Amino acid sequence: MIAIVLKILLAAWMVMVTVAAFIYAPPALGLGDLARIIFFHVPLAWVSVLAYLVSMVHSIRYLRNGLMIEDHKAALNAEIGLIFTVLATVTGSIFARYTWGMFWNWDPRESSIFILLLIYCAYFVLRSAVEDETRRARMASVFSIIAFISVPFLVFIIPRVYATLHPDPIISVEAGFQMDAKMFRVFIASLLGFTGLYAWLANIASRLSALIGGMEGEKDV
Amino acid sequence: MRIEIKKLAKSYRRKKVLRDLSWQLEKGKSYVVTGPNGSGKSTLLRLLSGLEKMTAGEIVFYTGEMTADPITMRGSIGLVSPDIQFYGQLSPLENLTFFAALRGLNRSRDSLENLLTGVQLAEDRHRPVGAFSSGMKQRLRLAFALLHEPGFLFLDEPFTNLDRAGKELVNQIIANQVSRGIVLIATNEPSEVERFGQDILQLAPRSMGPG
Amino acid sequence: MGRIFYNSLRGAWALVKKDLVDELRTRYAITTMGLFALTTLVMVSFSTGIFSLDAGLHAAFLWIIIFFSAMSALARSFIKEEEKGTAAALRLSAPPEIIFTGKLLYNVLLLLGLVVVVLPLYLFLMNLPPGANYALVILLLFSGTACLAGATTILAAMISRAGAKNSLLPVIAFPVLLPVLLTAIRGTSIALAGGKAGGVSAELTFLLSYLLIIVTASLLLFPFVWED
Numbered sequence: 170m171i172a173i174v175l176k177i178l179l180a181a182w183m184v185m186v187t188v189a190a191f192i193y194a195p196p197a198l199g200l201g202d203l204a205r206i207i208f209f210h211v212p213l214a215w216v217s218v219l220a221y222l223v224s225m226v227h228s229i230r231y232l233r234n235g236l237m238i239e240d241h242k243a244a245l246n247a248e249i250g251l252i253f254t255v256l257a258t259v260t261g262s263i264f265a266r267y268t269w270g271m272f273w274n275w276d277p278r279e280s281s282i283f284i285l286l287l288i289y290c291a292y293f294v295l296r297s298a299v300e301d302e303t304r305r306a307r308m309a310s311v312f313s314i315i316a317f318i319s320v321p322f323l324v325f326i327i328p329r330v331y332a333t334l335h336p337d338p339i340i341s342v343e344a345g346f347q348m349d350a351k352m353f354r355v356f357i358a359s360l361l362g363f364t365g366l367y368a369w370l371a372n373i374a375s376r377l378s379a380l381i382g383g384m385e386g387e388k389d390v
Numbered sequence: 391m392r393i394e395i396k397k398l399a400k401s402y403r404r405k406k407v408l409r410d411l412s413w414q415l416e417k418g419k420s421y422v423v424t425g426p427n428g429s430g431k432s433t434l435l436r437l438l439s440g441l442e443k444m445t446a447g448e449i450v451f452y453t454g455e456m457t458a459d460p461i462t463m464r465g466s467i468g469l470v471s472p473d474i475q476f477y478g479q480l481s482p483l484e485n486l487t488f489f490a491a492l493r494g495l496n497r498s499r500d501s502l503e504n505l506l507t508g509v510q511l512a513e514d515r516h517r518p519v520g521a522f523s524s525g526m527k528q529r530l531r532l533a534f535a536l537l538h539e540p541g542f543l544f545l546d547e548p549f550t551n552l553d554r555a556g557k558e559l560v561n562q563i564i565a566n567q568v569s570r571g572i573v574l575i576a577t578n579e580p581s582e583v584e585r586f587g588q589d590i591l592q593l594a595p596r597s598m599g600p601g
Numbered sequence: 602m603g604r605i606f607y608n609s610l611r612g613a614w615a616l617v618k619k620d621l622v623d624e625l626r627t628r629y630a631i632t633t634m635g636l637f638a639l640t641t642l643v644m645v646s647f648s649t650g651i652f653s654l655d656a657g658l659h660a661a662f663l664w665i666i667i668f669f670s671a672m673s674a675l676a677r678s679f680i681k682e683e684e685k686g687t688a689a690a691l692r693l694s695a696p697p698e699i700i701f702t703g704k705l706l707y708n709v710l711l712l713l714g715l716v717v718v719v720l721p722l723y724l725f726l727m728n729l730p731p732g733a734n735y736a737l738v739i740l741l742l743f744s745g746t747a748c749l750a751g752a753t754t755i756l757a758a759m760i761s762r763a764g765a766k767n768s769l770l771p772v773i774a775f776p777v778l779l780p781v782l783l784t785a786i787r788g789t790s791i792a793l794a795g796g797k798a799g800g801v802s803a804e805l806t807f808l809l810s811y812l813l814i815i816v817t818a819s820l821l822l823f824p825f826v827w828e829d
Contacts, residue, residue, distance in 0.1 A: 319778075
């Protein structure tokens with residue numbers, strides 16, 4: 170009962186956010202209506218990273234307790250993450266095209282999301298290369314952790330290596346709240362909405378994992 | 391000096407190869423594990439050597455100085471198994487020299503040559519192992535297992551591929567080992583079971599051991 | 602304690618020697634990496650050799666050649682152990698840490714050899730700008746390749762345990778190595794343009810920290826990959 174109510178709430182929330190993104194929030198200084206994409210792009214990117222973290226936590230748990238269900242969860246969360254990453258990359262690219270004229274620029278943010286995309290892809294390529302279930306779980310888990318370790322290094326050096334074209338000063342949350350109050354509200358609402366969306370999907374993934382485990386006759390050994 | 395196996399279980403995916411197996415092995419007796427193909431004899435030996443991890447249960451090694459699991463006891467365990475292969479590009483002497491160094495042993499070249507003489511590989515000690523017959527490879531496996539003078543010796547079908555002299559060699563090795571440590575042999579051959587089985591564990595497919 | 606450490610090093614070193622001897626007899630890595638490096642180098646030289654390119658481009662070319670040559674052969678040492686069945690004997694003889702260290706050192710040596718071959722050839726075939734700080738270039742090449750070895754050792758082990766081919770290595774290694782490549786290229790480019798040690802100190806520090814962290818993480822995670 171609660172679940173249904175929550176789902177309806179989530180749906181309503183997302184609809185509101187989407188409408189507000191186009192009508193309620195004013196156009197940004199300098200970028201105008203183009204800035205509206207941040208209501209979608211940034212939350213998508215945020216969820217991509219969140220999904221990866223959750224997936225990695227499950228990977229670590231798998232290595233510690235050897236329960237296959239953790240690996241199922243890791244893989245499913247990674248799938249969710251992959252989808253969100255693709256969406257984030259696409260929305261970012263659209264923004265780039267209409268703001269700076271090029272679909273792709275290798276500026277720090279674009280590069281970071283691209284790396285995340287590469288890591289997800291490598292993760293799934295690795296998984297598909299291993300037939301044995303236990304081995305696959307172990308190799309994928311270890312890769313997940315190793316790849317995660319390289320990310321901070323990337324985030325650290327990319328801004329040094331390339332000048333940024335990303336409109337940080339104007340609308341980045343990290344750079345300080347320079348957003349108009351209304352924009353900010355919609356932005357946070359969108360962030361929450363997308364996180365809620367992810368939580369819902371992750372929950373489905375969790376239940377699916379349990380089902381898969383049950384179907385294949387796995388017992389918690 | 392003994393090995394205690396408690397409620398050992400091993401399964402791959404859904405296949406349960408070993409279930410609820412308990413056994414105790416002590417110094418001074420020769421042990422045999424037997425059963426049809428696929429009953430888990432090799433798996434048991436691999437679990438005891440630390441080559442594989444058990445799904446459930448416990449394996450504990452007791453020596454005068456310590457109590458430990460198979461992996462920690464690596465330096466005191468010798469395994470002869472058809473799964474073990476050597477470096478074809480290198481000679482048996484080079485192979486043994488390498489493994490001795492890897493184990494952190496301080497064995498002189500002479501002592502390694504003696505070991506090879508002991509398994510009747512002296513003449514071929516400089517030939518690349520890739521050119522060896524299966525009988526010669528089996529002798530090298532024996533040398534490899536004895537390299538570090540292990541207290542615990544596990545032999546998986548040790549008589550395979552050996553001629554009469556080779557089989558006599560294995561008999562010798564088993565006899566020696568019984569007096570200084572523990573030896574466990576996995577075999578299907580009734581004559582071998584008869585000969586060495588002072589204590590026999592019979593495995594059946596998907597079996598429960600003699601509790 | 603010291604004795605155990607010494608024996609561990611001896612063990613790792615024995616593994617390195619064994620792999621080196623094996624490599625000298627089969628010449629797998631030498632031919633694969635060598636041919637790969639040569640082919641890419643010839644392509645680059647043939648098409649752009651006569652032009653005066655800027656340091657950044659040279660740095661990029663150098664690292665493209667090194668990276669892909671390395672990827673063509675690095676997974677082989679682990680894959681061969683699994684394919685030939687010698688991995689079992691290794692597992693019985695030494696703890697995973699020693700195996701990892703040995704393979705890591707071997708990979709570092711292989712890549713050092715690659716650099717020793719590629720750099721002079723590159724200088725020979727390409728029209729490098731004068732005034733390059735070669736000491737720094739060499740330092741950066743060695744640091745970068747050490748990082749390549751550091752990360753790929755465990756990845757190669759993963760591929761070998763997966764029963765996959767060497768060709769999987771570049772796919773999974775690239776995202777992990779990207780920070781190294783970007784930094785190394787940038788540092789090399791500064792050095793090629795005649796920069797001083799101070800100018801690349803950030804890059805060198807970066808590479809060193811990466812190496813330390815990735816090797817530590819690999820050492821901790823390697824038992825999960827190596828043991829069953």
